[in-house]
Amino acid sequence: MSFLLDAEITKQEMIGPGHYRLNLLAPDIAAAARPGQFLQVRCGSTLDPFLRRPISINAVDRENGEVALFYRVAGRGTALLTQKAQGEPVSLLGPLGRGFSLPKSQARVAVVSGGIGIAPLYFLLLELAVFGVSADVFLGAATAGQLFFTKEIKGLGHRVEPATDDGSAGYHGLVTDLFAENMARSSEYAMIYGCGPGGMQRRLAEIIKEFGVSGELSLEERMGCGVGACLSCVCKTGSEGSIQYRRVCTEGPVFPAGEVVWA
Ligand SMILES: Cc1cc2nc3c(=O)[nH]c(=O)nc-3n(C[C@H](O)[C@H](O)[C@H](O)COP(=O)(O)OP(=O)(O)OC[C@H]3O[C@@H](n4cnc5c(N)ncnc54)[C@H](O)[C@@H]3O)c2cc1C
Ligand code: FES
Structure with missing residues (x-):
């Protein structure tokens, strides 16, 4: 409601x-x-x-x-x-909109955030902690001063792996590269949740597909009405031959990672 x-x-x-x-x-x-x-x-x-x-x-x-x-x-x-x-x-x-689905078990999950993408993911991390689910949080930002909520996330019992574009804290480079390296060592996650800029999410979707894990991504499209009436926010989902246009404001903003067709 x-x-x-x-x-x-x-x-x-x-x-x-x-x-x-x-x-x-x-x-x-x-x-x-x-x-x-x-x-x-x-x-x-x-x-x-x-x-x-x-x-x-x-x-x-x-x-x-x-x-x-x-x-x-x-x-x-x-x-x-x-x-x-x-x-x-x-x-x-x-x-x-339609939010993230919460895991059905207490198995470990991964959360991958780029920049302002931490905004919805922090709420998810709060709820996961309430349900006793621990997360490995891959927190990407341009620079150390923009690694927001690090202390609070650790306080919830989650593990934080920072990445910065300028190397001022944590991994020097893209958060998706850090995440891919981590997945190559251990990919046992019940779910991978992500939010961030378009290019980052596209790469994250590739990694999720490569390792055959379940994932959900929160998309950011420009919006007019926010309630499904203007069609300004549509994204493509499906696969070649059966493309569908879905409204990010009502059918998203969270979509299964494998459903999104990247432009
Ligand atoms: C579902 C959803 C959730 C969002 N949650 C947050 C949030 O928690 N915190 C936050 O800071 N921002 C969030 N955004 C992005 C935020 O809506 C835009 O930054 C904001 O609308 C810009 O408005 P403005 O008038 O300040 O800038 P404008 O003058 O309208 O635009 C300034 C610049 O921002 C770009 N922009 C505008 N809207 C978007 C968008 N939706 N996605 C990407 N780029 C955009 C424009 O292309 C332009 O370059 C979210 C967007 C969506 C769709
Ligand atoms: S913003 Fe109007 S239909 Fe989504």
């Missing part, structure tokens, strides 16, 4: 250059939200920008009725969102 409501900001803080965490009071959304789902957020206080922006649910505190978002300033909408302060309302529509 989704809700359209004005949520009061309980906290907004910059946790790194151009990266913000926003906490909102929205008990109905907090109760209904599942990892991988997102909200359509009205970023400004007027109708400019007209379209809401999709932002993943980063965490929920069901006891206090709070929802947390983690976002990177990408353009006008997200820049306007940074100007909102504690006590101000933000119009939210959600939770929306």
Whole structure:
């Protein structure tokens, strides 16, 4: 079930250059939200920008009725969102979309994140910990200062393997290269979950296929309505000869890794 409501900001803080965490009071959304789902957020206080922006649910505190978002300033909408302060309302529509499926056993899983992809994956890691599932988390970022949530993820009992593009922390190179090297040593995961930039997810899908493991990826397409009406967010799924167009906002954003046809 989704809700359209004005949520009061309980906290907004910059946790790194151009990266913000926003906490909102929205008990109905907090109760209904599942990892991988997102909200359509009205970023400004007027109708400019007209379209809401999709932002993943980063965490929920069901006891206090709070929802947390983690976002990177990408353009006008997200820049306007940074100007909102504690006590101000933000119009939210959600939770929306189909999220990650939780494992059926307590067998180990892998989580592969690139950049802002950690936003929905952190919520997943919180829920996995509640269900007693441990994860190996391959956390990729441009530089050490952008390896967000490392301490919190370790605190949940998961193992973190960082990778940075500039080599300032952990593995020097792409998180997918680090993950492929790890898979060559041991690929015994019940599930592989991923989120990040398109190129990273495409490579991750190849690795998942190569090792014959189950995987789910959360896609990021530009969205208009967020509720299945405008068709601006379609992606290709299936295989050659039986291609289907699916709406990322309603049939995703999470898809089985093997179903996505990469452009
Ligand atoms: C399901 C979903 C969940 C998302 N979750 C998060 C999140 O948790 N945190 C976060 O920081 N961002 C998230 N995004 C991306 C976020 O929606 C965009 O960064 C935001 O809409 C940009 O709006 P803007 O007005 O600031 O920038 P705009 O001026 O609209 O665009 C600025 C730049 O960002 C690019 N861009 C816009 N939308 C997207 C998109 N969907 N994917 C990739 N590039 C885009 C544009 O091409 C342009 O280059 C998510 C996107 C989707 C589809
Ligand atoms: S954003 Fe409108 S159909 Fe998906």
